[in-house]
Amino acid sequence: MDTLIALIWQLIALPTAFFIGRFTERRHLRDLDERESRSGDIIVTNLKTIADPASVEGGRMVIGHVVIATDYWKSFATRMRNLVGGEMKSAQSLMIRGRREALMRLIENAREYGATEVYNVRYQFSNISMMRGSKGGAMQVEILAYGTAIVRRSQQIASP
Amino acid sequence: MIIVNTETIPGREVSHILGLVQGNTIRAKHLGRDIAAGFKNLVGGELKGYTELLTEARREAVQRMMAQAEQLGADAIVNVRFTTSAVAQGAAELYAYGTAVKLV
Numbered sequence: 001m002d003t004l005i006a007l008i009w010q011l012i013a014l015p016t017a018f019f020i021g022r023f024t025e026r027r028h029l030r031d032l033d034e035r036e037s038r039s040g041d042i043i044v045t046n047l048k049t050i051a052d053p054a055s056v057e058g059g060r061m062v063i064g065h066v067v068i069a070t071d072y073w074k075s076f077a078t079r080m081r082n083l084v085g086g087e088m089k090s091a092q093s094l095m096i097r098g099r100r101e102a103l104m105r106l107i108e109n110a111r112e113y114g115a116t117e118v119y120n121v122r123y124q125f126s127n128i129s130m131m132r133g134s135k136g137g138a139m140q141v142e143i144l145a146y147g148t149a150i151v152r153r154s155q156q157i158a159s160p
Numbered sequence: 161m162i163i164v165n166t167e168t169i170p171g172r173e174v175s176h177i178l179g180l181v182q183g184n185t186i187r188a189k190h191l192g193r194d195i196a197a198g199f200k201n202l203v204g205g206e207l208k209g210y211t212e213l214l215t216e217a218r219r220e221a222v223q224r225m226m227a228q229a230e231q232l233g234a235d236a237i238v239n240v241r242f243t244t245s246a247v248a249q250g251a252a253e254l255y256a257y258g259t260a261v262k263l264v
Contacts, residue, residue, distance in 0.1 A: 020204075021204040024205045025205075050168070056171040058170065059170040065211065065218075067207040069200050072201065072203070072204075122165070122241075124243065127246070128207075140201070144218075148165050
């Protein structure tokens with residue numbers, strides 16, 4: 001009886017998660033494409049040394065982060081992938097989405113501050129699902145991006 | 161207090177280094193948020209509750225770091241780094257550290 005319920009649950013949850021998950025992922029990717037196309041005003045680099053320091057008015061740390069999870073279908077795909085090995089596309093797309101979102105939030109934070117450049121950008125990653133102790137391939141990850149936003153005195157953009 | 165993660169402060173000059181300062185906090189998850197996150201595991205996407213929780217926790221860690229720097233009489237903290245680690249099941253440690261400096 002229990003196995004039957006589990007099987008029915010899988011039959012309902014997997015396709016539901018597949019369609020809703022794919023829909024939300026595509027919407028998120030479209031949103032990211034749109035925001036990224038507008039983010040050309042801010043130069044982002046992981047260089048430490050600041051170009052033309054004489055024209056800098058001030059700087060401040062900016063942060064962008066996101067906690068993102070795989071859907072049930074992808075968790076299932078991850079479990080299956082563990083059996084046969086190879087490239088884990090489901091987890092890969094989650095990481096890329098998370099990094100893009102974190103970087104966009106960092107850029108938006110820098111824009112609010114009135115910055116033209118962000119230096120020394122670093123990414124930090126942590127797996128929250130381990131903290132939750134959840135089993136079975138579900139991934140919840142936190143991605144943090146941080147850097148130093150720079151405001152120029154005459155608002156001229158120096159190449160980094 | 162100026163906080164940057166570069167080694168120098170743009171537009172300012174460091175007169176001397178005061179030493180390493182740090183701040184940390186360990187946060188446990190909240191049951192209500194955990195249930196909401198459980199639903200999210202079905203459809204995927206951003207877990208807003210956790211994002212907020214970690215934003216708040218990281219701010220706390222930075223504030224503790226700043227308090228330590230203020231005690232040393234610092235004007236700024238340079239080369240700030242963040243780390244996150246799962247110290248126990250259901251709890252995360254957020255740690256911020258940097259170098260407190262005195263400006264010219």
